[in-house]
Amino acid sequence: MTGDGRLLVDWESLKLAPAERDLRTLTDEGAETDADPELLELFDLEWRLDEISQYAAWFSAPHRGTRDDEIAFAGLREELARP
16 A cells, blocks of 8 residues: 555566456456456466466376366366356
8 A cells, every 4th residue: 555545566476567467366247347348258268278378298208197186177067167
């Protein structure tokens, strides 16, 4: 919180990008926002494709069916099932 209002700091990737890059995870469809809906959709797609790519890399490497593998597989199925 600053004197000018709230600031969102993305410590995960530390990238400079349009606000929509981070707002895509904070906005609900139909929510009132000044964000560009096309940019929100673009960054959501970027995130989704990156997640699927990481899961594909995970499962193309040797794995043993551990609890981590089960969690990763559930995450992959979730990403693939999203509209």
